[in-house]
Amino acid sequence: MPEILIRNASHVVTMDDRRRELAGVDIRLVDGVIAEIGQGLSAKGEVVGAEGCVVTPGLVNTHHHLFQTLTRAVPGAQDALLFGWLQKLYPIWSRFSPEEIFVSAQIGLAELMLSGCTLTSDHLYLFPNGSRLDDTIAAAAEIGMRFHPTRGAMSIGESDGGLPPDAMVEREDAILKDAIRLVDRFHDPSEGSMCRVGIAPCSPFSVSRDLMREAALLARDKKVMLHTHLAENDEDIAYSLERFGCRPGQYAEELGWVGDDVWHAHCVKLDGDEIGLFARTRTGVAHCPCSNCRLGSGIAPVRALRDAGVPVGLGVDGSASNDAGNLVLEARQAMLMQRVSRGADAMSAREALEIATRGGAEMLGRDDCGQIAVGKRADLALWDVGGLESAGSWDPAALLLAGPLRVRDLFIEGRQVVRGGQVATIDLPRVIARQNALARQLAT
Numbered sequence: 001m002p003e004i005l006i007r008n009a010s011h012v013v014t015m016d017d018r019r020r021e022l023a024g025v026d027i028r029l030v031d032g033v034i035a036e037i038g039q040g041l042s043a044k045g046e047v048v049g050a051e052g053c054v055v056t057p058g059l060v061n062t063h064h065h066l067f068q069t070l071t072r073a074v075p076g077a078q079d080a081l082l083f084g085w086l087q088k089l090y091p092i093w094s095r096f097s098p099e100e101i102f103v104s105a106q107i108g109l110a111e112l113m114l115s116g117c118t119l120t121s122d123h124l125y126l127f128p129n130g131s132r133l134d135d136t137i138a139a140a141a142e143i144g145m146r147f148h149p150t151r152g153a154m155s156i157g158e159s160d161g162g163l164p165p166d167a168m169v170e171r172e173d174a175i176l177k178d179a180i181r182l183v184d185r186f187h188d189p190s191e192g193s194m195c196r197v198g199i200a201p202c203s204p205f206s207v208s209r210d211l212m213r214e215a216a217l218l219a220r221d222k223k224v225m226l227h228t229h230l231a232e233n234d235e236d237i238a239y240s241l242e243r244f245g246c247r248p249g250q251y252a253e254e255l256g257w258v259g260d261d262v263w264h265a266h267c268v269k270l271d272g273d274e275i276g277l278f279a280r281t282r283t284g285v286a287h288c289p290c291s292n293c294r295l296g297s298g299i300a301p302v303r304a305l306r307d308a309g310v311p312v313g314l315g316v317d318g319s320a321s322n323d324a325g326n327l328v329l330e331a332r333q334a335m336l337m338q339r340v341s342r343g344a345d346a347m348s349a350r351e352a353l354e355i356a357t358r359g360g361a362e363m364l365g366r367d368d369c370g371q372i373a374v375g376k377r378a379d380l381a382l383w384d385v386g387g388l389e390s391a392g393s394w395d396p397a398a399l400l401l402a403g404p405l406r407v408r409d410l411f412i413e414g415r416q417v418v419r420g421g422q423v424a425t426i427d428l429p430r431v432i433a434r435q436n437a438l439a440r441q442l443a444t
């Protein structure tokens with residue numbers, strides 16, 4: 001891969017072990033890795049001028065349902081609570097095919113890239129009309145995103161007391177068989193990996209206790225990560241107490257769903273004991289503040305989680321419940337939400353940015369990403385702070401306190417995937433047109 005020199009960055013927020021911030025430095029990218037950081041480096045390949053830019057590590061998104069970009073702002077689901085929202089959207093999602101899955105994924109990935117994201121997980125838990133996780137993996141490979149897709153699943157339909165329509169659930173033996181196929185085919189555990197597969201039953205209320213346990217055993221056997229939704233809102237806690245006779249954290253522990261190879265989305269309603277459990281076991285939390293606001297779920301105890309030592313990453317969540325997929329906005333929202341509940345000193349802009357970069361990378365087991373340091377992967381976001389939103393700002397914290405909300409340039413594995421504010425790897429206007437055509441078809 002050709003060498004790239006990022007020249008004379010005005011300010012670099014490294015998120016390295018010393019949390020250094022550097023002014024007026026160059027960064028050399030060689031073979032997908034940060035090879036050198038310093039002043040006056042000589043150029044051997046392409047040079048990208050970074051005067052007037054703040055450079056951060058690429059942001060890391062730890063929870064998403066990319067397919068949902070096709071169901072943003074659906075009337076009837078805009079103001080519903082979580083369970084009612086799902087019941088409105090399931091019949092629409094049941095009409096998706098592999099093309100809907102592919103196109104909606106590229107839209108979501110492009111949106112993430114333009115907001116600074118270089119590594120995202122995805123949680124696909126329904127597979128209508130021949131759709132497969134392979135469709136999202138192909139979408140990510142084409143656009144050039146570092147990708148951690150997870151094989152979701154639902155197995156308890158309406159007739160068994162679950163939420164999804166019976167036609168949308170799968171047999172549990174088929175779910176596990178497909179998870180094995182996907183891990184064997186796509187999972188790359190090596191340093192610098194562009195694809196790592198996880199196993200992710202949708203939630204404790206959409207699969208059986210047996211499947212939760214089997215999924216955990218399979219993940220340990222294959223050395224891949226586990227992911228699901230947990231303790232999202234009050235209804236979720238009530239369901240757990242009524243159906244399982246315990247709180248979600250205890251349910252997770254009983255089934256093997258704690259450990260540093262597990263991360264749960266939301267966890268808005270974890271109590272003190274559950275936070276202690278997650279801290280002891282290094283179980284991660286994907287914090288999704290905009291989704292929590294949008295669905296009225298509450299304010300996740302991020303301050304308490306971080307103080308206890310729980311790994312916390314950031315997630316935009318599915319676009320049907322956000323409905324945006326802008327990751328730097330999500331970091332801003334995370335900061336604001338803690339301040340609403342705990343005061344103006346509850347979370348700084350730098351801490352929110354740390355959760356959005358290094359925090360998420362560590363939670364996903366990616367010590368090779370999430371920071372700007374020699375030897376780490378060359379995943380970098382360049383933010384032009386010479387424009388309107390940043391005019392008059394005194395400090396790079398303006399990135400979260402003011403803007404900009406889009407990157408100028410983005411590098412993933414040393415490859416420039418956003419150039420001058422435009423996605424450089426796909427014909428995005430064509431994909432947007434196709435997405436809109438698909439949405440119109442689904443609306444009829």
Ligand SMILES: [Zn+2]
Nearest residue numbers: 229265317318
């Ligand atoms: Zn979700």
